[in-house]
Amino acid sequence: MVDGSVFLRRELMIRFVRAFNNGSLETELDRFPVKMRPRQDNSSRCCIYHDRAVIKYRLMNLLGFSCEEETDESRTLASYYREAVKRDKPADVAEKLPLSVCEAGCSECPSSKVVITGNCRGCFSRPCMYSCPKGAISVVNQVSSIDYSKCIKCGKCTSVCPYHAIVKTTVPCEDACPTGAIHKDNDGHTRINVEKCISCGNCFARCPFSAILERSQMLDVLRALKNGEKIVAMIAPAAASQIAGTIEQLFTAVSRLGFSDVIEVALGAEETTAREAEEFREKMNAGEKLMTTSCCPAYVELVRKFIPDFLLHVSTTPSPMVFAAEIARREHPGCKVVFIGPCVAKRVEAARKNVDYVLSFEELFAMLAGKNIDVISCEPWPIPRPAIAAARNFARSCGVTEAVISELGGFKEDFQLDAKAINGIDRKTVAMLKMYASGKLPANFLEVMCCSGGCVNGPCSLKK
């Protein structure tokens, strides 16, 4: 079973698409919150009115507006819709973030704290007291107690208690953020710092209240398709692990949405592999110490914002998406391109690299559901030239490394390959990355994927 927040997000997307297809979106939008949480219904939050407010903000994001853009609380969704259909390009995400915090949905979790629960038995050996490096724990009235002026939240006591009586409370979004971009403002409201956010989507994926929302471009794509514009869909290789049915069936399904062609981003990955291997060889022969991959856009943002000196070690080879867009434009001059994948950060990269739209797998499937297109009932699409397996494997951690190694395989080199990978970005691996950057950890080829396991586990993957 998908969890409550994933269910609501997907249900809303499907309803949104169905209403668009019926031509009734403008009139339906403001009714959605009530329709989905009628008076007799059980609420998921404190009351149906709270649920309805959150649904409203989710719809705003589906229309492409962030919650932070709201200046007039009484403005109707229909009015946002009318503004949205006037734009000829999706709302900017390069300068303003693709992620936004829904204040109505946010539980404003209290700051992380170590707490002694009622399970404490005031035991004789008192491992909590003896393991505390700051002497913050004492036993008062046969129960352990913490002096918060001394506690550094290291959590040692939580792991030594034989009764599991000490817990560390967390703020999931803040914990998930690898760069400390999420913080509370003076009023206690959660905010994302634009300067620090790398759009990895960790907070989006982890918030149990689903209060971090993604600004969608789905309406822009739906409108362009309806207007009969020439658009090529580029499907990220992570798709294979997400669907019932085959990639070939998925391509047929996607083409039925009205796209003029469907291509594999893995074709671009072939080009990336060839060029990245060549670049690596040149750099090593020129005596450079280290080169890292560049296809994970959140990683590139991370370097740009936090380790700028390291940028010269990041491969300059364009990502598979950029090459796939070139292929699409070569084969269909004048076309627009849409990248479809599991990634939040690709929205930022796309805006910088002239890719017209980005859809998540969830949005793609909502579009299919809205038209009652079944992937497993589709005929297989005759893919003219399927991408090689190594390129399709880019979506898995170490896939890029394997592809580049096999590309290098045929040559005798003067240097020894020392490939390492960072599989998933969190605070610890950011610290590791800095050690690679300063040469304290050895490697000459470093693959970095911000999502643990690779793109297949991206924040907008369908596996959830």
Place this chain on the structure above:
Amino acid sequence: MKKMQLEICCGTTCYMLGANRLLNIENEMPSDLRGKTDVRALPCMGLCNEKELSGAPYVKLNGQVIENATAEKIYEKMRALLEE
């Protein structure tokens, strides 16, 4: 004993709203139920359009429709069938 027929709707709507998690159900079943079903993925049964989206995901157990299907719900129905 004849195996029970468990059909999971893999229409796009059901798939997105939870059927994706049910496809592997055979390997996750508790030991008393394991090996007693044939699991099949079905194309859209059209049920999601009838009640808007409120019943997805749908599965059929020996032809009987289960709406808002979860693994637990399926196990419960399976046990009921076994007792009959």
